[in-house]
Amino acid sequence: xxxxxxxxxxxxxxxxxxxxxxxxxxxxxxxxxxxxxxxxxxxxxxxxxxxxxxxxxxxxxxxxxxxxxxxxxxxxxxxxxxxxxxxxxxxxxxxxxxxxxxxxxxxxxxxxxxxxxxxxxxxxxxxxxxxxxxxxxxxxxxx
Amino acid sequence: xxxxxxxxxxxxxxxxxxxxxxxxxxxxxxxxxxxxxxxxxxxxxxxxxxxxxxxxxxxxxxxxxxxxxxxxxxxxxxxxxxxxxxxxxxxxxxxxxxxxxxxxxxxxxxxxxxxxxxxxxxxxxxxxxxxxxxxxxxxxxxxxxxxxxxxxxxxxxxxxxxxxxxxxxxxxxxxxxxxxxxxxxxxxxxxxxxxxxxxxxxxxxxxxxxxxxxxxxxxxxxxxxxxxxxxxxxxxxxxxxxxxxxxxxxxxxxxxxxxxxxxxxxxxxxxxxxxxxxxxxxxxxxxxxxxxxxxxxxxxxxxxxxxxxxxxxxxxxxxxxxxxxxxxxxxxxxxxxxxxxxxxxxxxxxxxxxxxxxxxxxxxxxxxxxxxxxxxxxxxxxxxxxxxxxxxxxxxxxxxxxxxxxxxxxxxxxxxxxxxxxxxxxxxxxxx
Numbered sequence: 001x002x003x004x005x006x007x008x009x010x011x012x013x014x015x016x017x018x019x020x021x022x023x024x025x026x027x028x029x030x031x032x033x034x035x036x037x038x039x040x041x042x043x044x045x046x047x048x049x050x051x052x053x054x055x056x057x058x059x060x061x062x063x064x065x066x067x068x069x070x071x072x073x074x075x076x077x078x079x080x081x082x083x084x085x086x087x088x089x090x091x092x093x094x095x096x097x098x099x100x101x102x103x104x105x106x107x108x109x110x111x112x113x114x115x116x117x118x119x120x121x122x123x124x125x126x127x128x129x130x131x132x133x134x135x136x137x138x139x140x141x142x143x
Numbered sequence: 144x145x146x147x148x149x150x151x152x153x154x155x156x157x158x159x160x161x162x163x164x165x166x167x168x169x170x171x172x173x174x175x176x177x178x179x180x181x182x183x184x185x186x187x188x189x190x191x192x193x194x195x196x197x198x199x200x201x202x203x204x205x206x207x208x209x210x211x212x213x214x215x216x217x218x219x220x221x222x223x224x225x226x227x228x229x230x231x232x233x234x235x236x237x238x239x240x241x242x243x244x245x246x247x248x249x250x251x252x253x254x255x256x257x258x259x260x261x262x263x264x265x266x267x268x269x270x271x272x273x274x275x276x277x278x279x280x281x282x283x284x285x286x287x288x289x290x291x292x293x294x295x296x297x298x299x300x301x302x303x304x305x306x307x308x309x310x311x312x313x314x315x316x317x318x319x320x321x322x323x324x325x326x327x328x329x330x331x332x333x334x335x336x337x338x339x340x341x342x343x344x345x346x347x348x349x350x351x352x353x354x355x356x357x358x359x360x361x362x363x364x365x366x367x368x369x370x371x372x373x374x375x376x377x378x379x380x381x382x383x384x385x386x387x388x389x390x391x392x393x394x395x396x397x398x399x400x401x402x403x404x405x406x407x408x409x410x411x412x413x414x415x416x417x418x419x420x421x422x423x424x425x426x427x428x429x430x431x432x433x434x435x436x437x438x439x440x441x442x443x444x445x446x447x448x449x450x451x452x453x454x455x456x457x458x459x460x461x462x463x464x465x466x467x468x469x470x471x472x473x474x475x476x477x478x479x480x481x482x483x484x485x486x487x488x489x490x491x492x493x494x495x496x497x498x499x500x501x502x503x504x505x506x507x508x509x510x511x512x513x514x515x516x517x518x519x520x521x522x523x524x525x526x527x528x529x530x531x532x533x534x535x536x537x538x539x540x541x542x543x544x545x546x547x548x549x550x551x552x553x554x555x556x557x558x559x560x561x562x563x564x565x566x567x568x569x570x571x572x573x574x575x
Contacts, residue, residue, distance in 0.1 A: 005525070007525035009523050009530075009553075009555055010555070011554050011558065016555075039527060039531065041552050041553060042518075042530070042553050044525055044530070046525060063555070063556065063557050065519075065520060065555060067520075067523055067524070067525055098528075099526065099527075116525070116526075
């Protein structure tokens with residue numbers, strides 16, 4: 001199964017990010033990874049959570065505009081050049097990265113990178129072919 | 144200086160006589176030639192013959208912008224179309240603008256009243272008038288143009304915008320009188336300073352500014368920076384264009400050219416006429432217009448009429464500068480816009496929710512419109528690029544519809560205020 005990411009629209013307003021996170025806290029949803037893309041007017045909060053369906057439900061119930069999308073999660077050696085080597089594979093395969101964010105696994109050996117490529121299946125295929133560890137949704141949700 | 148002493152300084156009793164004669168004539172003409180007036184007069188059970196004194200005017204029904212829209216385009220013309228030599232419209236945008244048709248004689252009257260207005264600003268045939276009002280369907284550019292030509296001044300039809308050109312012409316031609324919207328005048332003062340132009344080398348002596356609401360504070364600023372006399376002009380497309388009224392150098396209200404336009408101020412609630420000195424909605428009746436007589440047109444502009452004698456010697460009634468409107472129409476940089484025009488444009492963009500809010504500000508000197516739009520599920524994407532594209536698409540669409548650039552801000556769904564009745568769509572933050 002693909003790794004699901006939840007994204008929500010945030011107005012650039014004081015306290016709004018907290019409100020979103022508070023909704024998740026109240027529903028006992030733990031966040032595995034997050035990133036915020038911001039412009040002067042609004043932000044997009046992207047989240048990886050263990051139970052995306054439930055997260056989507058509680059956020060929508062609190063009037064947040066939520067969207068679910070497929071992303072790729074890869075394990076990258078936590079050392080200089082680790083991420084660059086992954087990106088080189090995608091560049092060589094002519095695959096565009098829309099956005100990405102990274103977090104470090106608790107054991108600290110590997111960095112987990114969440115990637116959104118213009119085509120998820122092509123991205124996955126290229127990475128797998130080059131021997132990169134592509135994580136399953138279960139692996140990511142239970143990290 | 145007074146352009147037409149006979150008309151502008153006429154004894155009041157004499158003018159009233161002239162007004163009632165002209166009013167009766169125009170009512171007869173309107174009733175005979177315009178089915179719309181026949182119908183409306185019939186509904187009010189009034190005939191032109193019932194109007195014997197100026198006071199009787201209150202028996203006549205009002206004409207509104209809606210009536211004009213219903214008659215779009217030529218329904219209110221009182222002469223055969225071939226006698227109409229020029230048409231203008233209010234904000235030439237989507238929906239139905241209001242059309243104003245002029246006969247050759249109407250154009251002459253227009254030139255006459257604007258000549259009076261420009262003369263109040265000190266214009267003579269020796270002057271170079273730099274005209275910064277927009278030429279085209281908007282009445283500002285051509286109205287001033289006709290007036291300037293009537294005087295015999297040299298008119299430079301620069302039109303609106305083109306700041307660099309304005310600055311060059313101002314310097315090279317030695318323009319003495321500037322005509323444009325007051326906010327653009329202020330903008331020009333800044334451009335002059337930024338370009339490092341020595342103000343002493345400019346020959347500007349007066350400015351004739353209007354087409355939008357402005358304040359005495361703005362006047363002070365323009366006068367100080369440009370070192371000229373800044374005077375207020377008033378007019379509207381439906382009546383004739385600029386030149387319905389003009390401020391004299393006493394700066395004590397705008398003289399209405401009463402021999403051509405009969406003013407009343409009515410209570411916006413009861414629609415009953417108010418005595419002089421009381422604030423209400425200005426209602427105008429054209430007394431001489433052939434092509435399109437306007438009977439008791441509700442301008443929606445709020446003002447007060449004053450008849451105390453003016454030191455300039457004119458006996459014409461004065462109106463206070465317009466400080467507000469009785470409808471939700473917006474005057475943005477001289478262009479009239481109904482919020483509904485923005486709404487219509489918005490709703491044509493499929494992904495958009497029908498909830499929006501218009502915020503008008505004047506951060507520097509120019510009006511700016513921000514349209515807050517609620518993001519819909521359809522519109523939302525996890526990619527900034529897509530959202531930005533959607534935002535720009537909405538901006539472009541509104542701009543194409545109303546002819547003005549707006550800034551669109553995406554807000555979260557269900558965050559804009561809702562109300563049971565009429566939603567408050569417009570927040571006007573301009574300090575006027």
